[in-house]
Amino acid sequence: MDQIQQLIEILGRQGIHDERVLLAIQNVPRELFLPENLKSHAYENRALPIDCDQTISQPYIVALMTQALQLQPTDRVLEIGTGSGYQTAILSQLCHTVYTVERWEALGQIAQERFLQLQLSNIETAFGDGTLGWPEHAPYDAIIVTAATPSIPAAYFQQLTSGGRLVIPVGGSDIQELTLAIRGEVDWTCSTLCGCRFVKLIGEQGWQET
Numbered sequence: 001m002d003q004i005q006q007l008i009e010i011l012g013r014q015g016i017h018d019e020r021v022l023l024a025i026q027n028v029p030r031e032l033f034l035p036e037n038l039k040s041h042a043y044e045n046r047a048l049p050i051d052c053d054q055t056i057s058q059p060y061i062v063a064l065m066t067q068a069l070q071l072q073p074t075d076r077v078l079e080i081g082t083g084s085g086y087q088t089a090i091l092s093q094l095c096h097t098v099y100t101v102e103r104w105e106a107l108g109q110i111a112q113e114r115f116l117q118l119q120l121s122n123i124e125t126a127f128g129d130g131t132l133g134w135p136e137h138a139p140y141d142a143i144i145v146t147a148a149t150p151s152i153p154a155a156y157f158q159q160l161t162s163g164g165r166l167v168i169p170v171g172g173s174d175i176q177e178l179t180l181a182i183r184g185e186v187d188w189t190c191s192t193l194c195g196c197r198f199v200k201l202i203g204e205q206g207w208q209e210t
């Protein structure tokens with residue numbers, strides 16, 4: 001069995017049962033999103049370092065977050081924290097358009113080149129403070145945040161449709177709870193998916209830069 005198939009099997013055992021999510025993981029070459037010296041680790045089920053002191057998330061976490069968003073082919077999705085672009089590429093397989101925001105221009109540009117290379121034409125990129133969302137294209141059907149915040153920034157409530165799904169790590173700077181928040185008319189309904197460890201979401205409505 002090849003390495004991708006092994007990873008798919010592991011994800012299945014870990015509770016990833018959405019076939020469309022597993023197919024997306026199978027179709028997107030994770031090695032393309034890694035630095036040269038780490039490409040041989042692409043199908044291990046773990047997070048790995050990328051440029052600018054950031055990380056590419058563990059495949060299990062990418063799959064779990066994607067599954068929790070319950071994407072429909074017509075959905076427009078906002079992603080905060082493009083990073084390597086791997087999660088973005090997975091989302092792009094499952095929805096109409098992904099709008100992705102990254103704070104580091106250097107990371108965002110490399111990710112953009114990868115999207116071109118893979119001919120993923122339904123991804124819009126921006127650089128800036130994603131704690132404020134991306135108001136121009138709101139409202140979104142789903143929002144995914146791949147960096148940790150002490151609490152849910154208000155902009156995400158404002159920029160999500162009623163009944164829309166938000167997946168976000170919420171908690172301290174070291175350890176957080178991966179939270180699924182469904183937007184009601186006046187408030188969120190929240191549930192916890194698992195414990196997790198993400199880098200900080202830094203910005204006006206997140207952590208302050210130190």
Ligand code: SAH
Nearest residue numbers: 056057081083084087103130146201202203
């Ligand atoms: N999904 C990415 C994870 C990258 S790590 C992947 O799998 O590769 C989280 C990313 O969030 C980092 O690239 C970091 O620079 C970015 N980030 C942190 N604060 C941000 C903010 N306020 N706006 C946009 N991106 C932010």
